[in-house]
Amino acid sequence: MPYVNVKITKEGTTAEQKGEIIAGVTELLQRVLNKNPATTVVVIDEVETDNWGIAGEQVTHRRIKGK
Structure with missing residues (x-):
């Protein structure tokens, strides 16, 4: 059972973007490592x-500063 933790800065990411x-x-792990998406x-x-x-x-x- 793969567990992936993605950390992003809180800057208005939409629910749709998170879904993607x-x-x-999930698709990457299935394709590359043959892991079960379920x-x-x-x-x-x-x-x-x-x-x-x-x-x-x-980061703030x-x-x-525009970096």
Whole structure:
């Protein structure tokens, strides 16, 4: 039973987009690793940009700077 945890920044991702991610990851595991989609679990965690850092800087500040 594969378990995949996808973490994204919380910036307005729609339910439809999340559905596409779940379907796409499930299909990828089936195609590449021959995993059963019925037992594949995909969880999406949305993280506030203040709680996500890249290169020692909060994503919130990077977005403001246009990085």
